[in-house]
Amino acid sequence: MLLQVKNLRCGYGSLEVVHGISLHVCAGEIVGLLGANGAGKTSLLKSVVGLLQPWQGEIHVDGRPTRGQAAWRSISHSMVLVPEGKMIFADLTVRENLLIGGYRNPDRAMQIEIVFDRFPLLRERASQLGGTLSGGEQQMLALGRALMARPKILLLDEPSLGLAPLMVKEVFTEIVRMRDQGLTVLLVEQNVTATLQVADRAYVMETGDIILEGNAADLMHNPEVKRAYLGKGAKEIWE
Amino acid sequence: MSFFDRRNEMMPRAQLEQLQLERLQALLVRLKRNVRRCREKLGEARVQSLDELERLPFTTPEDLAQCFPYGMFAFPLREIIRLHTAVGAEGKPLVIGHTRNDLLEWGRLAGRQLVAGGVTANDVVQIGLGPSNYPGLSGYVLGAELIEASVIAEDPLHLDYQLATLQSYRPTILITTPTNAIELTRLLEQRRVDPQSLHLRTVLLSRQTDTETRDLIAAGLFAAVKCNFGVREVSDPGLCVECESGRFHVNEDHFLVEVQDGELVVTTLCREAMPMLRYRTRVACEISREKCPCGRTGAVIHPGPRLDGRRLVNETPLYERQVAEVLAQTEAAGHPFQIEVSDRHIVVRMDMCEDLFSDTIWVVERLTHVIESEFLARLGIEARVVFTSPRQKHKPETVA
CATH class of the missing domain: 3.40.50.12780 (ANL, N-terminal domain)
Incomplete structure (x- = not known):
C-alpha cells in the first residue's frame, strides 16, 4: 500500500467534517474518491498532505507515518497534491511555474524536458504567463508542475472542474497515461462517470463518511452512488 | 495452482x-x-x-x-x-x-471455488442439485459462466436422466449433493456402467461431507471430489x-x-x-x-x-417445528410424534390414539396417505407414517 489512511478525523474549528474514515491506495492504481459538494473530499486530501491538521487517525505513505508533518514535507514522501482550481502562479511564465514545482528536485533541468515531452503544448507556451493560458492548458500546467517533483503518488483534486468536455477527456486520458507509466493516483472528483471509467477502484463519500468502496466498474451500476450525489430527496432513486 | x-x-x-x-x-x-x-x-x-x-x-x-x-x-x-x-x-x-452487483459478486465468488476445484473454460459443467430448493444453483451457473465453461443449465432431476446426460453430454465437472452423488454411484453399479467410461474429472459437492462418503463418491464416479x-x-x-x-x-x-x-x-x-x-x-x-x-x-x-437442530432430509432443511406444523394441518394435529431421519425420507411414528383409530382399514390408510401427501406438498419431503401402539413409550425430547 502506497498510501494508507486509518480512522482519519478532521475539521475546521469545532466542526468535524471527516468522521473517522479509512482508505488505501496501492502502487500503480488510480483510486477515485467521489462525493457531492461538502462530502469532505478536499478536507481529507488536505489532511493527507498536511495542509489541514488531522484530529485523529493514522496516515502512512509508503509505510512511513506522516500524520502531523508539515505540508512541504509531503514532497519528501514522493506525494504531490494538485489542488482544486489549479492554483498556478498566474504572473509567472509556464517555465517558471514548472521550475517551482521541481524546486526540491536537483535534476529539474532534465525533468522539465520530460514534462515538455509529455505536454508538448507547454513547451510551445514556455515563455507565456500562466494566467494567459486557457483552463485546460492551466490544468496541464498544474499536472506538469506536479510531475516536476517526480512523485510516486499524485493527489488530484477535481482536475475536471470548470473544463470543457473535450478538455476533460484529455485530462483523464493523461491521468491514465501517467498510471500506465507507473504513477499512483488518488483522484478526487465530482465527475462520477469519467472517474469510474478511468479508475481501478473508488470510494464514495457522503457527509464525512465513506459509504461505499469497490471496483470502479461495479460502482457504475450502484444506485447508492447516484443517491450520494442527489441526496435522499431524489425520489426516483430512493423511497 | x-x-x-x-x-x-x-x-x-x-x-x-x-x-x-x-x-x-x-x-x-x-x-x-x-x-x-x-x-x-x-x-x-x-x-x-x-x-x-x-x-x-x-x-x-x-x-x-x-x-x-x-x-x-x-x-x-x-x-x-x-x-x-x-x-x-x-x-x-x-x-x-x-442487486445486479450482488449477483455479479456471487458469480465471482462461486468462480473462485470452481477454479480452485479445477474448472476451466474447456470444461462442460453439469449441475444436478435435485429438488432441494437449494439456491446455490444460480451461484454456480453465474460462476461457471464467468469462467466461460459450458454449463448444462437444466437439472435433469431424475437419476436416469442424470446418467443419460453424463453419458451423452460428456460433462467433465458434476456439481451435485452428496446424497445424489451416492445414489448415482449406486445406479452405476446396478446398471454395470464403468465410471471410467464417463468423462468426469471433478465432482463438486454442495456441502461438506465425511471422508468415507467422499472416498465412496470418488471411487464410484472415478473423479476427484471437492466440497462446498x-x-x-x-x-x-x-x-x-x-x-x-x-x-x-x-x-x-x-x-x-x-x-x-x-x-x-x-x-x-x-x-x-x-x-x-x-x-x-x-x-x-x-x-x-x-x-x-x-x-x-x-x-x-x-x-x-x-447448533439449532436443523436436519437435512434429501438435502432439504427440516426443523422439528415444521413437522408439528404439517401435522397440525391434518386430523393428527396435536398428537405426540417421533421422527427418524434418513438421507432420503423421514419416518413419523405416532400413537394410534382413540380419536385416530378406526376399525375400518381404509380410514387409517386414508389418514396415512393424507399426512404423507402434506409432507410432500408443504416441505417437499417424502415421509412415511407409522402408527404404533400407545403402550410403546416415545422418547420425551421428540414429543411435540
Missing part, C-alpha cells in the same frame, strides 16, 4: 485487514442509514479497528424471520433484481435479495473456497468471520441488497489462520454440526 482472482485471494494480511476495516466502516454507515432495525441496534456505534467488532450487535436468524420479507433490505425493492427463499430459524421462510461449505442466508456458494490442500479458506475480502461460543458468526462486507452484521449462523465452527501451501491468505474454517 489456479486462482480465479489471485490478487484478492492472496492479498497480504496487512492489506486485507485494511480493506476489511474500510468495508466494515462503510457497511456500518449504510446499515445505519438504510436498515431501520440496524439503526435502532447500532445507535452511533463506530469502529476504529477490527478488534472493536465484538462491541457491535449480532444479527440472529430470529431477526431475519421477524423482518420477513423485506425488513433487512438496504436497498429499495426496485433495485433488487433477484429474490431467493431460504429456510430460516425453526423453518420460517427468509427472503434473500440480490456455505450458509444459505449469507452466501452459498461463495463464503469459502476448498483449496488443493483440502482447507476451507474464507473469502475474507468479502466476509468477516469470528467464532462466538463455538458458533460461526459472519459479517458480509460487500453485499448490497441484504448486508448482515455479525450474523449468527447456528453452525459450530473453529477458525485457524495457519499459513497454507496453496498461498491463499483467507482464514481457514473447520465447520462442525448445526
